[in-house]
Amino acid sequence: MGDNGKMYVPKELLPVYKDVLVPLADILTPNQFEIELLTGCSINTIDDDWKACEMRSSSNLENNSNLLTLASSRVGAGIKLSTEIPKLSTSFVGSGDLFACLFLAWSYKTNNNIKVASEKTIATLQRVLKRTEQYAKIKGITPQNMELKLIQSKSNIEDPHVELFATEL
Template identity: 30%
Template sequence: MKVLSIQSAVAWGHVGNSAAVFPLQRIGVEVVPVLTVNFSNHTGYGAWRGPLIPPADVADVLLGVEERGIFPRIDAVLSGYQGGVGIGDVIIDAVRRVKAANPAAVYACDPVMGNAKSGCFVAPEIPELLRDRVVPVADIITPNQFELGFLTGTEPADIRSTLESADLARAMGPSTVLVTSVERPDRPEGTIEMLVVDNSGAWLVNTPHLPFKANGSGDVTAALFTAHYVGTKDAKVALERTASSVFDLIETTYKSGERELQLVEAQEFYAHPQMQFTAEKVR
């Protein structure tokens, strides 16, 4: 499998491509990483250095990859945080060209906007860009519950309303929706859930909720789920593998006391998921 991953990168830490590439490689996926920023560290530190890569330069790199004859061999295009409207246009164009070269290729979009605690942390024009132009051309989207609500103009809370919101999102274009952080009021105490909905049904997986913020964990989740789903065509299996690996990554990080994801230390959990969580069919 080959994945074209168009995302940010950092020298220190693990977000964007700096979070997605290694776990994908560790499960046997060939990754073609194209960078949209090259920062010293993620912006959560409040200070960083390095350039935003101009959209024209990102497009030029993609053109060079295309000229090497790689696009017909791409199985999935993956994108995450989009720093500006120009990058969105470049990604949409790259998806169009990859699918022209390989009609079986899929586009997985992590529509990064924010979360319920901090609200939107992207430029004001990005949520509308994602909703109106990017999500409609995606095959897979991986929003959190807050992002799903914005995309659909709803307030998903319990399982029923989250399923209804996922169906509205699917009506926009993507056939598969992974909701990465379902926090329903009646969930078991100390847990968090992920929900996936596709043409074959809906599955929910429940894992312990560790009390700390792990920057980049969503990027790892989107990458692993995309690869497992494209590889197996089985939403339940892809969800269980992803939940297993990501929980063990977060637990490893939590126990280390470090701020950054312990991405390398947890590598065996990607290659050999423990499969300690079972997804329940909810529809």
């Protein structure tokens, strides 16, 4: 829907997302801007984020050097997870879409083990982003060189090496 205070879709579609699509979804992966739009809540703290949703979201709440990813599940007794991810110095286009795809795939492959799915998603995404950033630094930071290096990351996508672990809250 959008990011960094900017909507990518017409604002008239917000009620469709909010009232029609979200209630039908089994998995949601909104970023902080999107969760604020969907809930009408302003998120300034981790507690605000947890109050606003019981779905997956990413936020810039910790500090300027880390991204905070929160995950929760309503299945069974429920679970809440948090993972701090060091930010990279570059901005990427498509990383949220890749995150959503990876999380869906890993959720399926792990029989909905949200902790393992989160960790493998983050590991894969971080490797793809780092590879893309390294390539662009060598070749020059242009839109073409910032295209996510998915093909080059095939082995990381298939078998990610987890280095950042989710903390159960």
